[in-house]
Amino acid sequence: MQDPSPTPPVHPRLELFLPPILPLLKDQPMQWLALGFKDLARSPLLSMMHGLVLALLGGLITWVAHDRFWLLAGSMSGFMVVAPVLATSLYAMSRAMERGEKVDFRLLINTWTQWQMRLRHEPDSYWSLIRFGLLLGLAATGWVITSAALITLLAPVPIHTPIDFIRHVVLAKQGYLFEIWVGLGAMMALPMFASSVISMPLLLDRQVTVMQAVLTSWKAVLTHPFQMTFWAFLIVGFSLLGICSLFLGLILVVPMLGHGSWHAYRHMVDVSDLSERLTEQGER
Template sequence: MQILETEKALQQSRQFGVKPIPMLRPLGWLARGWGDLCRCPGPSLAHGLVLALIGALIFLLAKDRFWLLAGAFSGFLLVAPILATGLYVISRDLERGQKPSFATVLRAWRPRDGRLVVFGVLLAFAGTGWVMTSASLVTSFTSSPIHAPMDFLHHVVLNEESHLFEAWLALGALLAAPVFASTMITVPLLLDRKIGEVSILGAVFTSWRVVMEYPAPVALWAALIMLLTLFGMATLMLGLIVIMPWLGHASWHAYRDLVSTRD
């Protein structure tokens, strides 16, 4: 049964073509994403405010437990694709010549499509798994408590007698790389295609095809997302109000630029 489902998902994925892109195309996604943000600032920035508040809540809950905070923020990035669903809808409506509103975002946060709900739960499990793994790794292999950023810097990052930081980064990359490859265009594709056209697994296979076809531009895109998100966090989360919707809109254009849906 599982083999049949996998084969069906592969067949669904093959119906979507992968468009060729140049190395610096991700910069174009950012430009078009910024255009969408400027065309529909109210709902977009409201969405960004909610995500920034989530980030601030994470910080408040774990501010004295930096061993947990480091993993929590990286876990937040893992589930960001599903949190940006409303932004994809806004960009889709703008593309269709429609005028998105706050109601557009609210409808997106109450999805009737079970695929998005299930995929969101799977991402939440992945994010939670990384948070717990990160916290366990840091607390188990440090000789001193990690309560503040400076503790993490001294006892983990700059500890010459330990390779804990390298192990932490390697483990994070080991999880983040396949999750990013599985999510890069999955949520926009599920949102754009009806239930009978593509399953969660079919969308994930399509996302992996995109990544394997153009690894260099995809790596650049991942780096841009990471750098902009870190900058937003460094501004006491205020920058995320703009950066998160900007990246969300840009991600929709990445999907439209990479995947041929024949319509």
Template sequence: MATISNTNPVMVTETSSLTVQKVDSEASMRWLNAGIKDFKASLGASFTYGMIYVALGLVLAWLSWANPMFITSLAAGFLIIGPIVAVGFYCMSRTLEQDGKPHFLQGLDGLRFNGVSLVNFAMVLGVLMGVWAVISAVTVALFFDNVTVTDSALGTLIGHEQFAPFLFAWILGGALVAVVAFSISVISVPLITDKKVDFVTAMITSVKTVRMNPGVMLSWAFILATLVFLGFIFGFVGLAITLPIAGHASWHAYRELIKAN
């Protein structure tokens, strides 16, 4: 059974162990640069893979165009489920690491290798997505219960006297969910796709990694959020570039933060 000791080793199976590493302050930029390099090296497969999520985002945005708050919640949701979305990019980066040629269907490799843990962890992130949806809906209801929308929903909300306290509460709720999601997932999915670990061990390892490298992981979270934001402000289309870069870079973060003994 997996255990974690005070000397940093994380026992994954009876025959292997991992060690959580402490990294320097420049690590996040190394990971980003490595992600850009991998994106260029697997341009066709990575871009095509990214376009699937662009199409999905555009469909969801079109369906919710009349509700701008749903669109902002959707953007936050991408941050929460991002690690699962990026499974294909992790597998591509691992292939490049082994001097192989990445291909479009490599997302299936992670599912075949450790599918049970991957699905279980996806369910955990799904619960967090549900929690965020409830928090968002409750916050809107608390502050705008008696608001009558006349022209535009966004214009009505921004012009309302409760908008500033609402925005503060909404951002605070989203930040709390994001911190939890990031802490349990930043290392979990790359680890699950690379080693035969259960999803609970992967989450504990991820939290331990964040705790050991708070400054670096804060800057890494900011970089990932920025990449997703840049993808969204260009009408979702930018995600075809920024999402693959984030995914490839996250693989390199995992490889530097977790070492096999």
């Protein structure tokens, strides 16, 4: 009998290693908030600058779409979807604080531009961060279009202002447009949260693919459903407070949640077996 053919080696890019998920306490999300606020206090100006940028962006969206509530509602929902991408430099700040590295404006610039230099060292892996950001952007755009079409086509009268939306959609006595709108939003928000809650910090910190990051994020959510549901409610609750305060609250809420998300990632995922991404200090 002939010897069986040897098993061909698996190409490294085809391996799909998912890091272990660490145990959590039930009140761990409150600790993430506290640690996020602590990081905010350690570098208040740079942290609040992120919140100011998003507050101005929210104000701009409101100004452009104030008389097109179907567009305003979809844009605000999409705004929440891409928030993990916009908080990337907040994750980088928390990582630098954790490592005892200098946190300054140069760190923020390098976080958003250094990928061009890293192509020499990580030609395949680092593009994962860019790919995932594009995917979230496409998801947000898809929801804006879906939300706009739903309200425009099914509303009994044209919806132009928030009062129109409350009167003819939320408080409508006939039809289920509001319930359908909320249901579709939840159907998109839940998988997007599960896919992104850990992915962006992981992609920033370690050399992993988009698939590894997304599956690890889902693994964390399924391993700790209570804590992750609590964390999702905290994110939504504080974000609504920030938005309802004419976006001024976002100046504090955004950095607190962004820094807190880094600590959520660090407390949940054991990344000791994954290679680190190169930082500016590591390239010297």
